[in-house]
Amino acid sequence: MISLIRSIWLTFLHLFHKKETIQYPEEKVQLKPRYRGRIVLTRDPDGGERCVGCYLCAAACPVDCIALQATENEEGRRYPEFFRINFSRCIFCGFCEEACPTYAIQLIPDFEMAEYVRQNLVYEKEDLLINSQGKYPGYNYYKVAGLDAGVKGKGEGENEEPPIDRHSLLP
C-alpha cells in the first residue's frame, strides 16, 4: 500500500522535471559533434578528394561493408574509382574513420537514413562525397606525403629537403 502511494507520488513529481521526450521529427535531436552516424567522404582544403584509395577502411571494417577501387589521374594522384558502403550491414563502429590516414572518411552526427527498400541503403561515391572538410579542417595528405601527385613537387612539401643532385659527391 505504501509502495503504491510512493510510486504515484514519484510519478507526480516528474510533472515538474525537464522533459526528455522531443517531438521528432518536427523537433530535431541535438547530437554531439562526435556522434557516429552517417559516413561521408570529405574534401581537402583545396577542394580535392581526400580519399586516396588506400583500402585501410575496407580492411578495418568488421562487417566488410566497404568496397572500393583505387585509380590514378594523369598526375599520379590516387582517388577511388568507385566507393561503396552497404549501410544495411554497417554497424557504425567508426573503425573506418580511425583507420583512415587522410581524414577522408568521417562519421557525422546524422542518423536519418531509414529506407523502405534495403537496396537503397547501398551508397555509392556520389552519395558519400560531400563538399566539406568535415571534422578535421586544414589537412591535405598529399602535402605531407613524399610523392609528387600534382599537389606539390618533390621536396616542396612540409618538412622536406629539396631533391638531391645524384651527380654530386659533395658531403
Place this chain on the structure above:
Amino acid sequence: MATLYVDNRIYEVTEGKNLLETCLSLGFDLPYFCWHPAMGSVGACRQCAIKIFKDESDTTGRLVMSCMEPVGKETRISVNHPDAEKFRKQIIEWLMTNHPHDCAVCDEGGSCHLQDMTVMTGHNYRRFEYPKRTYLNQYLGPLINHEMNRCIQCYRCVRFYKDYAGGKDLDVYAAHNHVYFGREKDGILESEFSGNLAEVCPTGVFTDKTLKQHYSRKWDFTFAPSVCQHCSLGCNIIAGERYGELRQITSRYNGDVNGYFICDRGRFGYEVANSPKRLLQPQLKNDNTSFGQEFIINDISELIATSNCIGIGSPRASNESNFALQQLVGKENFFAGLSKQEYQLNQTALKLLQSGVAEISSLKQIEQYDAIVTLGEDLTNTAPMAALAVRQAVRKEPVENAQQTINLASWHDAALREFVQHEHGALFIFHPHATKLDEIATKVTYATPEEIASEGFRIARNIESSADSDPIAAALLKAERPLIIVGTSLFNEDLLNAAGALAHSLQKKGKTPGIFIIQAECNSMGLAMMNTPSVEDAFYKFENNILIVLENDLYRKFPAQQVDELLNKCKQIITFDHIKTHTNEKAGIVVPVGIFSEADGTLINNEGRAQRFFQVFIPQNEWLKESWRWLYTLKALKESTAIDENLSLGTVQQDLIEALPQFKGIEQTAPDEDFRLNGQKIPRSPHRYSGRTAIQANINVSEPKPLEDNDSPMSFTMEGFRGIPPSSATPFFWSPGWNSVQSINKFQIEVGGPLHDGNPGVRLIKPAFTSEFKLSSNKTSLKANEWLAVPIYHIFGSEELSAEADSIQELTPAPYIALNQSSIDKLGIKENEVITIELNKETYQLPVKFRPEITDKIALIPYGLTAMGYIALPGIISIK
C-alpha cells in the same frame, strides 16, 4: 651438426650456415633487410644484430650482425637480449628518418617488408624532427615504377639486378646519405628479370607498374597457385584476382624449378587475360544462323554426332583438355597441332630424356653443374629463367675455389664477389648470333644450326678418343658434373642428336652428364607424351569433315595460303580458345573457354615435370570454363549419356591415366578435391579479405552464396584452414607478422630449401632405355644470292599469349631482318633500308638491321611476332 644455444635453449643445427638463416629456419622472428636467401649476406643494413656469447660463463657477450656470423661447433647467442633489441630498434629508427609518409598511396603497403620489420622491432614514432631527404624519380619503362624517396639503402636491388641477374643498366649513384638507385638516365630497364625488383625491394621503390592500373592490396586478392604459361620451363606463379579480373602475378617458390624468381614475360604476360583480344562470347559465322548462342553446345553435339570429326590438340592446352578432345573425336582422329617438323623435334626431345644417356636436370639443378655447353639455344629469350640459372652455375667453380683457398662460406656474398671478380666456370655457347650469356661464356661460336650440330658430334668424338687438343672436350671431361643445354628453337633435329651423342660419349667416360632441353610451349612435353601424330599427316582427311581445333592457331604453324585451302575444304570448323586468332576468324563456331586463371589443369614442363595450375576465380561469364569441361559435356551429349554436373578434374585425370598410362603420377601433382585439413578447405583469400558484403551490393544487396570449387580442396573465400597447406596447394605466402613475400621462410623446411612436404610437381619421365645417336649432320648448300634464314627469338613478342599483353606489346620489336657487314656490302644496302626477300615462294618486305657477329650466309628473322605472321623458319631466302 653443431649445437646452437639460443637464449639457453639447445638446438641442433647445420654448421657453417650463417646465424640469421639458422635463426629464421628455427622459426625465430629476426628482422633483416639486406640479406636475401638467394643472394647471401653483405652485412649492410645492420638490422639483424644479435648477442653472441663466448662460453657459458660469458654474460656480457658482444653484438654481432647475425647474417655475417657463421654457426660454429658450439655457439651461444641471444636473439631477444635487451641490448640487441635496443640496437635493432635504433637502426630502424635511423632507416626511417627519411622514409616518406606514403604508405597509403604506396603499392607495397600490406605486403611490405619494411612495414613488417618496423612493427617487429617496435619502432612507432619519428623523433627526428629535421626535414626528410627527397629524390626525383626515373621512368624505367612500362613494367616497373620508381619512387626513390622510399629507399632505405639496403642495396638489394643492385645486388639482384647486377650481381645476380647480370643486368648492366641499374646502378647506385651519388654518395654517403645521398645514394641513388636507378639508371644513368631515364629509360626502359634492359634486364629480363627487372620485375623481380618489385619483390626483392623491401620497400616500395620498385613496384609492379601493371598492377598500378588496377591496384589492390595483398589482403584483398583471391589467389591460387598457378603455373606460368609463357614458356616450357613451367615456373610456379601465384595469380591474384579482384573484382573478377586477373590483376597480378608473383613468383611462387619452388626449390626445384624457379626458386625465388620469375622472368618478366611470366610476370607481366598475364595482361593477355584482360586484353581486347580475349574471346568472351561464342562467335558464329553468318551462314550458321540456325545456331542460337544459348544452345550452341547442343547444336555442336548434334553436328558432331552425324559426321566424322578431326580433333587438333595444342601444346598450350592442358593435358586434360587435349585428352578430352582425344576422347571426343576418338584416338585415330586426334592429332597434335604441330607441324611435322615440330612434332618430330618434340618426339626426339622426349626420347632423349627417356634414353637415360644423361640425368634430366631440373631448372634449379642447372646451378649445380660446373661445365655447361649450350647447343643452339638463346636461353635469355626462349627460356629466360634458365639463363638466370646458368649465370649462377658459372659461379660455382670459382666460388668453390674461394672456399677452399680462403675458407669463405658460400653466403659471404660481397667478399666472394670481391675474390672471384670476373672469373667463371666453363660455359661454351654455340649459337647463330650473340646472346646475352656470351659475356660469361668461356668460348662463343657463331655458326649455322647445321654447323653447331656437327661441332657437337665432333666434340663427342673427341671426348671418346680423349683428344686433349679440343679444349671443350677437355673441359667437359675435367668437370665433375657437365651439363648439355639444347632446345628445339632452331628447328634442327641434329642439334638434339648431337646433344645425345655428347652425353653418351661423356657417359662412356664414366661421367654423369646432365641434360636440359628447352621446348617451344608450356605443354609441348605433355603433347609429345600423348604420342599422337602431327596434324600434317591428317591434312588429307580434312575434306568434308568437321574440324575441332583446341586452343591453337594453325596460322602460326603453317603458311596462311595452305591453311586457307585446308580450312575451306572442311565441312565445319569448331574452335575452342581463349583468345582471338586467325583460325577463329575462319571457324564457323567459336566457343570461348577459360584462360589459365579461369581453369584447372596440369602442364608438363620441359623436364617432364607435371605441375598443377588451379583456377583463381569463377568468372561471371558462364562460357569461360575449362576446355575439358566443355568437351566432356559434348561427349556426353554425343553419346546420349548423362552430363556429369559435378565433373571434377580428378575424374578426368583418372580417365586420362586409364587411357594413357604414361601419365601415371599426374594425379599426385596436387591433393584431390576431397582433401581437407581439420575438416576445412584451404582458403584462396587472406583472412583480412575486405568488402565481402559490399562488392556485389550494387547489383543485389543480399549477398550470394560463395561459389563452390569441385576441382580442388580450396575455397573461393577467406574461410578455411589457417595453417600451412600442402605445398602444391599454397595459394599465397603469409605468416603472422610477415605480410610480405619474405614470409616464404615460414613455408620452407629450412631457408632456401624445399617447401614443407616437398616441392610441388611430379616428374613423369623415367629414363628407360639407352639408344644410339646418329653421328653426322645434314649440310645445306646455298647459292650466291641465297641466305639461310634462322629464327631469332625475343622474350617480348615471340610467345603467342604474352604478346597480347599491353605492357609487353610496348616492348615488342618491329619485324626486321638482320644481316652481317659482308652481306650488307654485297647487297649494297644501308641499315634500316626495306628489302624484299623471298622465302617458300612468299615475298616479305623487311627493314635491315646490322648484326656484326653473325656469319656470312645467315639472315636472322624474328620468330613469332604478331606483326609478322607465319614465316617458314628456318629456310633458304633469296634477297632482291
